[in-house]
Amino acid sequence: SQKIEQNSEALNIQEGKTATLTCNYTNYSPAYLQWYRQDPGRGPVFLLLIRENEKEKRKERLKVTFDTTLKQSLFHITASQPADSATYLCALGTNQGGKLIFGQGTELSVKP
């Protein structure tokens, strides 16, 4: 069955460092992969989308890589700030139907 796994443990880092979150998947051939941020008691907010034919995407302090051979995406936040503390979700989608399958999320905590 399809499976998506993110860093199982919460990630604690110091302000100013780079946070790296991992998303691995099996039994799935996504057309694209997305990353979302979710704060407690709120709905997810879209951050970045990367397609199967793209290796890397950047947006300000965010960088996403997508390796379809390894079936893995890495999500980086450079120069991290306490305001970046949240849960980050990866989601995979195909070109049929438009629905997304989500990973369980990784809780990031950035300490001042």
Next chain:
Amino acid sequence: GAVVSQHPSRVICKSGTSVKIECRSLDFQATTMFWYRQFPKQSLMLMATSNEGSKATYEQGVEKDKFLINHASLTLSTLTVTSAHPEDSSFYICSARDLGATNEKLFFGSGTQLSVL
């Protein structure tokens, strides 16, 4: 950016009652909306895909008679939890895709925390 409004944000009800949750796309049209359910510290689980003007498509294991979905217009979808029980207590989130957009990102509502006593 596009805004999805979800209401109510929190509801507490007695066991056996029905609860309706509304999801509106405020500044865009959405032929398709998605309803998710989320337990604490867990992933969003897709419950159903709501299609404007037609029946919803439910994921395996989701009771369609329990979770009634109506998508009457291009900007409104509703989820009704019928005869709610304590095990239905959860965080329900809707999402929509902009009909006119070129990418596949979803816009999410702020969620509804349902507590069934």
